[in-house]
Amino acid sequence: MGQRFIAELVVSHDDLPLTPTVRDVSEATIAVESQPLSYPERPGPIIFYSVSDTDFSAFESLLETDHTVAEWEVAMEFTDYRIYQIYVSSNAKFTTPEIADLGLQVLSIRNTDRGWEFRLLAPNRERLGDYWQYCCEEGIQFHLEKLYSTGSQTGPATGDGLEAALTDRQREVARTAARMGYFEPDGADAATVADELEISPSTLSTHLRRIMAKVLRHTFDD
Template sequence: MSLIAILDVAHPDLALTPTIRECPDATVRVVPHSTTDPETGLFFFLVESADETIETAFDDDHTVTDWTLVNDFGTTGIYQLQHGDETILLSPKVAELGGLMLRAESNDRGWTVRLHLPDREALATLWEYCEDEDITFELYRMFRQEEWVDGLSPELTDQQRAALVNAYEEGYFEEPRETSLEELADQLDISPTAVGGRIRRGTGKLVETTLLEE
């Protein structure tokens, strides 16, 4: 039996934090990648952004020493980034504890991560590491997982789930609507554009994983 933990981490020197804070409407996700080698400083990120200011932010980001656009899909791009020696990376510490970083997505201050850890002791050790490094550590959910699930996960991202649940509870899906994107944005402390994107992508994922047949 293993442990799944969902938490927020934030620090000015965490990878891409300056870019995330400079471009709050952009969504940045770490691309899971079996050949990533922390020793090289090379990592892959998927970026959803409506404009090209993200690349200007990369140039000004002290955690980024070099970047390359690998694939361009219009408003979404895959980037290969190299981090400097002073950049804080959480994934090597998680791996050292025998865990895996299953998902990492940007929020307004830093990163929301979903971790697969061997036990509570590993989580406590990670918390102590973050405290020693002055990394903000906010645990949202923690639950046991009985078995390893291989392959692609049909789950929503934590941000999409939060946006959809909040929208449902506030009556966004009622007719007529009982709330607006602007009001939801105030509650979630993000922009209306970001809320709308999370609701749209989350709804699409629900349709894809529950209604469509192969």
Template sequence: MSLVAVVDLAHPDLALTPTIRSTDASIQVVSHTATDPETGMFFFLVEADSFPEFEAALEADHTVSESMLVAEASTTRIYRLGHTPGTKLVSPPVTEMGGLMLEAESTSDGWSVRMQLPDRETLGALWEHCENEGIQFELGHIYSLDDFSLDGVGLTDAQHDALIMAYEAGYFEEPRGTSLEELADELDISPTAVGGRIRRGTARLIERTLLDEE
């Protein structure tokens, strides 16, 4: 039976890890581009308070071979990036094993990814691949595909933590009991990143509950 797994990954040579660790930017893979290992180009949605700082980090990032700005708004941009030969990527082996990368979002140290895999044996094979590559592999949640569809789950751990913290601190109350800045201090990320996690997490919950009901 197919399953959905949420996994945290970390390694100095994972794609964009140097940029992730040196900036407060929130980075998300534009998911459909992460399933084609042949192109060598990937698209990333970036939320940042300072894009000059982010682009300077890209220039110094040893995992990035080339970058191009594709679209931009005030606090959000989309970049197309190529990776150097030594960059470690998880999406190609996931695809080769018959899996699908559903979502990948930056954490403070690396990536939180949500994957659909054929079975637990495939998950074990992916864990073994990461161990052989020296990639830290921390399994957060695992669901059967039926449970995933029915229960309305599917948040990354980062989105889950941001939403729970925001709710408990009164962010959704009127007047608000906390601010993005205060939440950012608690999570040790930028206010822009917190806002992005709350928006994407809320959108995911709506997709998996209200829209499914309709």
């Protein structure tokens, strides 16, 4: 088996399912127990969550005002935790379909004080770069925490650090995107940055994926 990667990352956006509730119960332990399931007769996709270490009455009160929740019910109840069946509203934003389309595998999803922590299995760094690019385009904050490699190791990027690993054009693209706030939720969008660089949005996307792949290689090669 060739080299693959396990990435631990945190994504955050107000419209990710259950995010408003999660932010108000930071002491709780919440884990996603299923990928979204769709049924024609239901108000929205269904996700099962296990919840512990919280006041369940307070948690359920928050569900009532969460704009990402259409309906909810307790699927299973135990002494110290519950399984909730959440019907996600049309206002919610999902990233798991994009994850699947990129060939990434979800190992786990749980809450943190900053959003949702994903553990993903990736065939290469480039696919992680594609997901990072998608999050940037959707205004989703993306923080890569750790990256583990499996299988045979590859050599480090050549040169004296990341600056040397990037081409002159890649450095120009990265600096322009950063200067225009492309990596920030309220910054310039891809079309505006591409126009500034006098390239197409698709060419910008290609540059950014390659830049991200080199950043990952340089930062997490070991």
